[in-house]
Amino acid sequence: MTTQAIGTSRGGIDAGIAVRAYLAVTGIVLLLMMLFGFTMRLAQAQWINIEPNTFYMILTMHGSGMVGITGLSGAAVMWYFVRRHVPVSTGVFVANLVFFLVGALLILGSGFIGGFAGAWTFLYPLPEHSGGLWSANAAAFYMLGLLVIGVGFLLLHLDVLRGIISVYGGLGAGLGAKQAFGLAPEKDGPPPAVAAATMASISNIVGIVIGAVVLVLMLVTLYVPSFTFNTLLAKNLIYYFGHTFINVTIYMAVIAVYEILPMHTHRAWKTNRAFYLAWVLSTLMVLTVYPHHLLMDFAMPTWMLIAGQIISWVSGLPVLLVTAFGALTNVYRSGIKWSVAAGLVFIGVAGWAIGVIPAIADGTVIVNSVMHNTQWVPGHFHTYLLLGMVAMMLGFMAYIGGGRAPSRLGPAGLWTFLIGGAIFVLAFLAGGAASVPRRYAVHLPGWLPYDRVGVIGAGLVVIGTSLLVTRFFLALRSPMSGDGIR
Amino acid sequence: MIQNTVWDVSIILMGSVAAIFIGVAAGAPVALENYGPAIASAYRMRVWLFILAAVVLVAVNWRTLGELPYVSASAQGTPGIQRVDAVGEQWSWTISPTHFTVGETAEFHVTSKDVNHDFALYGPDMRIVTQVQAMPGYTNILRYTFKKPGIYRVLCLEYCGIGHTEMMSDIKVAAAKSVTGKTP
Numbered sequence: 001m002t003t004q005a006i007g008t009s010r011g012g013i014d015a016g017i018a019v020r021a022y023l024a025v026t027g028i029v030l031l032l033m034m035l036f037g038f039t040m041r042l043a044q045a046q047w048i049n050i051e052p053n054t055f056y057m058i059l060t061m062h063g064s065g066m067v068g069i070t071g072l073s074g075a076a077v078m079w080y081f082v083r084r085h086v087p088v089s090t091g092v093f094v095a096n097l098v099f100f101l102v103g104a105l106l107i108l109g110s111g112f113i114g115g116f117a118g119a120w121t122f123l124y125p126l127p128e129h130s131g132g133l134w135s136a137n138a139a140a141f142y143m144l145g146l147l148v149i150g151v152g153f154l155l156l157h158l159d160v161l162r163g164i165i166s167v168y169g170g171l172g173a174g175l176g177a178k179q180a181f182g183l184a185p186e187k188d189g190p191p192p193a194v195a196a197a198t199m200a201s202i203s204n205i206v207g208i209v210i211g212a213v214v215l216v217l218m219l220v221t222l223y224v225p226s227f228t229f230n231t232l233l234a235k236n237l238i239y240y241f242g243h244t245f246i247n248v249t250i251y252m253a254v255i256a257v258y259e260i261l262p263m264h265t266h267r268a269w270k271t272n273r274a275f276y277l278a279w280v281l282s283t284l285m286v287l288t289v290y291p292h293h294l295l296m297d298f299a300m301p302t303w304m305l306i307a308g309q310i311i312s313w314v315s316g317l318p319v320l321l322v323t324a325f326g327a328l329t330n331v332y333r334s335g336i337k338w339s340v341a342a343g344l345v346f347i348g349v350a351g352w353a354i355g356v357i358p359a360i361a362d363g364t365v366i367v368n369s370v371m372h373n374t375q376w377v378p379g380h381f382h383t384y385l386l387l388g389m390v391a392m393m394l395g396f397m398a399y400i401g402g403g404r405a406p407s408r409l410g411p412a413g414l415w416t417f418l419i420g421g422a423i424f425v426l427a428f429l430a431g432g433a434a435s436v437p438r439r440y441a442v443h444l445p446g447w448l449p450y451d452r453v454g455v456i457g458a459g460l461v462v463i464g465t466s467l468l469v470t471r472f473f474l475a476l477r478s479p480m481s482g483d484g485i486r
Numbered sequence: 487m488i489q490n491t492v493w494d495v496s497i498i499l500m501g502s503v504a505a506i507f508i509g510v511a512a513g514a515p516v517a518l519e520n521y522g523p524a525i526a527s528a529y530r531m532r533v534w535l536f537i538l539a540a541v542v543l544v545a546v547n548w549r550t551l552g553e554l555p556y557v558s559a560s561a562q563g564t565p566g567i568q569r570v571d572a573v574g575e576q577w578s579w580t581i582s583p584t585h586f587t588v589g590e591t592a593e594f595h596v597t598s599k600d601v602n603h604d605f606a607l608y609g610p611d612m613r614i615v616t617q618v619q620a621m622p623g624y625t626n627i628l629r630y631t632f633k634k635p636g637i638y639r640v641l642c643l644e645y646c647g648i649g650h651t652e653m654m655s656d657i658k659v660a661a662a663k664s665v666t667g668k669t670p
Binding site for chain 1: 488489490492493495496499500503504506507510511513514515516517518521524525528529532535536539543546547550551553554555556557576577600601602604606608612613614615616617618619621622623624625626627628641643644645646647648649650651
């Protein structure tokens with residue numbers, strides 16, 4: 001097995017600086033996107049007044065930015081830990097960051113200069129039907145931005161898989177497929193970071209390629225209106241890409257849980273047959289579950305929609321019964337001395353597990369009939385992304401940079417983030433149960449109580465995250481604390 | 487109402503999982519002397535949890551997949567069911583007819599002239615009773631039997647541009663007449 005110490009240089013680029021650069025960009029973009037979200041909740045609560053075109057432009061930037069930055073920070077977690085086991089290129093890692101920044105500039109330009117407001121799901125043919133709100137060029141800049149970011153991620157995932165194959169001999173071995181099916185001893189299986197990185201990279205490569213196909217087709221339609229393609233096919237391709245990419249952010253970030261919790265509990269993360277089987281099944285399910293986004297598209301083949309519901313339910317089991325259970329048993333009566341990093345990654349597992357519950361409910365056709373595209377949807381995805389993925393990532397940030405930070409900032413940030421996050425997601429879920437639509441710039445008077453409670457939660461989340469990000473920046477000059485723990 | 491059931495069950499389950507995490511986190515700083523038996527017991531419990539989850543999964547899917555809203559091609563145009571054409575375009579609905587009585591079943595033929603919309607039918611209490619996507623190039627068939635009198639509203643629930651929130655249209659549902667011809 002190959003072990004690369006963080007901080008060593010390959011091709012003149014310092015890996016430690018590269019990881020910190022990823023996290024610095026993450027901290028800035030994350031806070032900016034949270035402020036966009038806070039602004040939208042303020043507007044829905046009618047405590048500020050912004051025009052619908054501005055609201056939807058901010059909505060588009062918020063969605064795109066959050067998906068992008070969770071992807072970027074998830075990649076940082078994956079790369080940091082997987083490089084302890086396989087050789088990966090620092091140059092490719094840095095290239096991904098450069099591609100991301102270029103793509104982000106194109107997307108921000110499309111919105112703040114071009115007024116593009118087609119939502120991050122850019123459902124065909126909305127980008128070419130702007131109602132005079134944005135030009136074809138603005139939409140094209142947005143799509144080019146996504147494509148550039150996709151190229152970066154594609155390179156990174158290919159490089160990670162190359163490294164895994166070079167050490168383990170194949171992708172099945174990287175996943176621990178033989179261990180999953182009892183064909184090889186559990187003790188010979190790959191470390192958790194490698195299994196998760198293999199799954200994440202396989203899934204994201206497939207998703208990104210499919211996303212690139214639909215983006216290129218849509219770029220052509222912007223300038224050649226006579227060229228059209230099937231709207232239902234487009235929707236399938238878009239949700240395949242979107243679903244896979246956003247889910248993979250969690251599968252990359254969970255590596256922080258596998259690595260950081262055991263350092264604090266002094267118990268190795270148990271990699272048994274169930275663990276490997278969960279990752280093999282998760283790979284298959286994340287690649288096949290996307291029709292649950294199309295349950296209200298009655299033109300879809302019914303068997304695909306039924307499969308979407310069943311796979312949604314089944315896909316919750318590996319999360320709840322393997323990763324969440326693994327975290328609980330790892331921590332249970334371990335004598336752990338809680339740190340901000342350990343606390344945040346533990347919260348991340350809890351948020352993921354808790355968020356799966358309303359998500360599964362929404363993946364049930366008869367429930368989806370009355371809750372699809374209500375605030376129930378941002379309610380459940382903010383639970384497993386904000387309180388799940390982002391909490392894990394903030395835990396990683398605290399692990400990397402929190403060594404010499406002021407001691408009170410971390411706990412204050414953690415508790416404010418947690419309490420605010422809980423209020424924030426519950427307000428969304430309650431709004432969804434009351435049939436409040438998502439993505440509405442203007443709310444009816446009966447919906448305002450949910451919005452106003454949501455504003456309080458969102459405000460606390462912004463404050464808590466600001467404290468945690470400030471803590472990271474204050475510690476940037478000190479040596480990487482993660483290095484010391486390793 | 488499905489929404490209330492889903493909210494209640496979700497909150498109970500979410501609260502239960504949260505309570506487990508809080509309990510484990512709170513007790514974690516005190517180390518257990520002999521971890522082996524505890525972990526063995528936990529993994530035995532996981533087997534039972536898996537069995538329980540599998541039973542719930544099969545039962546709920548068996549039950550709910552029997553109530554799919556999808557209308558098969560052969561069932562479309564059934565006598566006694568009122569056909570309703572609903573067309574979305576940026577940013578309005580064209581729906582015909584719009585007057586019904588309680589107990590009447592409407593078969594909405596939903597499509598779009600331009601981009602993706604979502605035809606969401608809100609009951610008189612402004613809670614969603616059913617919905618379907620409105621897509622250019624496709625006609626989705628949705629059936630609903632009106633259960634209460636009053637004003638139902640159709641909202642667009644798929645983001646479709648700057649006028650998204652303006653896509654609201656009314657459907658009037660009168661109380662059913664009794665056999666004597668009087669409204670009860």
